[in-house]
């Protein structure tokens with residue numbers, strides 16, 4: 647297939663490129679590098695099956711030639727207001743990537759009769775009142791809170807995708823991605839995995855926001871990419887959660903990472919939570935992915951973290967092991 651992939655230079659997008667190319671597909675990547683990095687795709691520069699166009703997907707998109715699939719992964723993704731790469735500092739860009747970007751890429755898919763896959767998020771469940779989260783849960787989202795620029799953009803994107811499915815008979819798919827980690831995350835985008843590993847490598851205390859009782863469920867990127875690939879070739883049109891159901895408190899997560907280093911890094915527990923809207927619990931119900939895609943995560947947390955630490959060790963000059 648010839649696949650248009652937005653966000654190709656990002657963390658997930660670049661891993662997706664590797665998998666799609668390994669499966670024999672051609673990729674036209676679109677990225678404006680607002681949070682991604684040329685380094686993530688540098689190894690693909692000489693690959694004749696890969697082309698990267700520097701372009702903001704919230705502006706009109708023209709792709710010449712036939713297109714078989716369009717995959718929309720372009721969006722800032724970190725909620726951390728302290729990082730220039732977090733969506734609180736890129737609010738309009740985030741809204742536009744989710745709203746205008748989705749509309750533009752659906753247009754590209756419609757013009758070619760191509761299938762379309764949207765990267766949505768567990769954030770559409772907000773600070774969930776249902777636990778674990780099934781796809782049937784409508785969510786608990788503050789429409790004007792600090793996370794709203796991301797959450798509402800993704801909710802709009804899902805609605806727009808379903809409109810193209812229902813009214814234009816487009817072959818669409820929606821993946822709701824839960825916290826994913828691995829090599830090629832930005833060290834400075836403020837998400838918990840690069841923050842904790844970066845701090846541990848520098849010998850600094852790990853900064854737990856709040857009392858650390860909030861939970862997340864972390865999925866290694868290779869597992870996620872496998873779920874995305876299966877969904878792309880499925881006949882499922884309703885949203886599908888992809889994530890690792892192994893739930894862990896952020897306090898325990900910090901302890902797990904700290905214990906990977908000698909001597910272990912101290913852990914600082916902040917009294918204040920990181921602004922309002924930090925979800926208290928998050929865990930995917932993956933029954934639908936298991937049933938319709940035959941998918942389950944395979945990589946245990948300790949193994950995925952070890953691979954991720956090895957990557958970040960190459961990014962921090964003075965490091966501990």
Ligand code: NAD
Pocket residue numbers: 652653654655656657658659676677678679680681682683701702703704718719720721722723742743747765766767768822823824825826827832
């Ligand atoms: P990332 O920041 O590493 O990648 C996003 C990529 O999109 C970057 O390369 C960025 O430059 C590009 N981009 C952003 N806006 C753009 C625009 N207007 N035009 C062109 N390119 C643009 O983040 P990621 O973690 O790889 O996330 C990728 C996708 O997966 C996002 O849509 C995100 O919402 C979704 N997602 C990720 C997670 C996760 O845990 N990583 C969880 C849920 C959803």
Ligand code: UDP
Pocket residue numbers: 724725726825836837838839841842853854855856860862896920924925
């Ligand atoms: N977090 C933390 N310390 C950090 C960064 C994040 O305690 O240095 C917490 C954050 O408050 C949240 C969880 O880790 O509860 C996951 O945060 P992240 O930014 O990775 O993404 P989220 O899941 O909130 O979208």
